[in-house]
Amino acid sequence: MKTTKKLILSLFIVSFCISCQVDEVLEEQNEIIEELPENEVEIDPRFLEFLEKSKIVTKDIQRFNDGYIIGGDVLVTDEKLNEWWEIQNNPNYQSKTVSIVSVPNNQVRTITYRFAPFTPIATQVLVNDVMAKYNSIRNFNLKFQQTTSTNQDLLISMNSLIPGIGLGSWPFNGNIGDSIELDPIWFGSSSNSDGQKKFVIAHEIGHCIGFRHGDWAQAGEGLFDEFGRFIGAELIPATFEGDPFSIYNSGPFYNSTVPNFTDWYYTDLLAIRFMYSKDKTEKPFYSYISTSTGWANWTTNWNTYGYGNLQYGYWGVTGYIYSSPKPGSTTLYKYTHSSGTPYMSTTPNLHVSIPSFSYNGTLGHVFSGPGASRTPVYEWYNPSVGYFFTTNAVDNYVQGPGWIGGGIAFYAMSLGTL
Numbered sequence: 001m002k003t004t005k006k007l008i009l010s011l012f013i014v015s016f017c018i019s020c021q022v023d024e025v026l027e028e029q030n031e032i033i034e035e036l037p038e039n040e041v042e043i044d045p046r047f048l049e050f051l052e053k054s055k056i057v058t059k060d061i062q063r064f065n066d067g068y069i070i071g072g073d074v075l076v077t078d079e080k081l082n083e084w085w086e087i088q089n090n091p092n093y094q095s096k097t098v099s100i101v102s103v104p105n106n107q108v109r110t111i112t113y114r115f116a117p118f119t120p121i122a123t124q125v126l127v128n129d130v131m132a133k134y135n136s137i138r139n140f141n142l143k144f145q146q147t148t149s150t151n152q153d154l155l156i157s158m159n160s161l162i163p164g165i166g167l168g169s170w171p172f173n174g175n176i177g178d179s180i181e182l183d184p185i186w187f188g189s190s191s192n193s194d195g196q197k198k199f200v201i202a203h204e205i206g207h208c209i210g211f212r213h214g215d216w217a218q219a220g221e222g223l224f225d226e227f228g229r230f231i232g233a234e235l236i237p238a239t240f241e242g243d244p245f246s247i248y249n250s251g252p253f254y255n256s257t258v259p260n261f262t263d264w265y266y267t268d269l270l271a272i273r274f275m276y277s278k279d280k281t282e283k284p285f286y287s288y289i290s291t292s293t294g295w296a297n298w299t300t301n302w303n304t305y306g307y308g309n310l311q312y313g314y315w316g317v318t319g320y321i322y323s324s325p326k327p328g329s330t331t332l333y334k335y336t337h338s339s340g341t342p343y344m345s346t347t348p349n350l351h352v353s354i355p356s357f358s359y360n361g362t363l364g365h366v367f368s369g370p371g372a373s374r375t376p377v378y379e380w381y382n383p384s385v386g387y388f389f390t391t392n393a394v395d396n397y398v399q400g401p402g403w404i405g406g407g408i409a410f411y412a413m414s415l416g417t418l
């Protein structure tokens with residue numbers, strides 16, 4: 001294993017070193033790709049594309065069981081290849097690394113961070129602000145805490161030799177990536193705002209907890225890190241590849257102008273909570289609109305409609321609801337009106353008192369009154385469309401003719417922070 005590891009490492013160093021000479025690499029890859037089919041191994045054309053996009057330059061490819069072995073060491077299974085292909089061809093997902101920080105269920109893991117010597121106080125203040133922003137995320141199972149002890153989990157330092165303006169390391173073995181390096185010139189320049197500097201810091205912390213670039217596939221980034229370790233890319237439901245509001249895209253995505261970080265956008269919150277929820281019974285309440293009739297539908301199960309199927313288009317999230325009862329919670333029932341429009345209510349047996357409704361089981365558990373971190377859900381009805389529920393008190397969807405209602409149906413948990 002040692003020799004083959006070395007082989008892999010040198011392979012990546014080679015591809016890493018020549019990454020600036022793009023033309024040469026492409027030329028070389030084209031040669032390899034032309035040569036490969038002549039091997040005795042029958043190669044899936046998608047695997048050739050995988051090699052090219054992952055910037056893997058090697059002729060040592062073997063078919064082994066249900067996959068390919070690259071360089072005698074790295075196995076890419078057919079299943080992983082299918083997953084990769086799906087990501088490449090599905091423009092709708094933000095992605096995370098396969099390995100993230102491990103936290104026992106229903107617990108909060110404290111992550112300590114330390115500033116290396118010579119970290120300017122002004123930069124330390126910004127980092128502390130961003131850490132507080134992460135700590136303010138509700139139901140988040142990581143807690144960042146500054147330390148002066150040298151056995152910190154995460155070291156923050158200034159380094160003028162890094163390739164960009166910030167660098168964060170990937171999580172490894174269930175632990176947070178152990179370093180963030182920031183360019184002292186860019187961070188010291190008064191022409192970059194505090195908001196821009198916080199954006200870079202929040203972005204790098206994202207890498208340390210397992211965020212891939214939202215546009216990693218478009219940006220041509222592979223599934224391995226610069227040490228040849230497999231980091232992978234797993235899909236995060238209800239997020240979008242290349243989401244313009246996400247802070248986790250690649251540098252070129254922002255056209256070299258770093259945006260300001262002020263507060264969390266909901267898709268990044270959904271992604272963070274997908275990876276790091278303390279109470280995993282709290283679920284995003286995915287909402288859909290029928291593409292044929294305009295009425296709404298809801299589920300906590302992403303697999304039911306995903307980004308849209310069975311004539312339902314993904315609309316967004318109506319807060320969070322619970323999959324099991326909580327103190328003071330009430331059950332949310334699903335009904336269907338005889339017109340076909342889905343409906344939901346905290347009233348049990350509605351189909352008994354109003355026979356034009358049929359019963360479709362329960363959706364989850366919500367609250368009938370206001371409380372900490374709860375958000376009202378407003379109910380609307382349009383005789384020529386159907387029912388619609390929203391957490392937005394001035395939702396555009398119900399501004400047209402025919403909509404009546406607007407009363408509070410129940411309270412869900414808010415998407416936002418503490």
Ligand SMILES: [Zn+2]
Pocket residue numbers: 203207213249250251
């Ligand atoms: Zn990045």
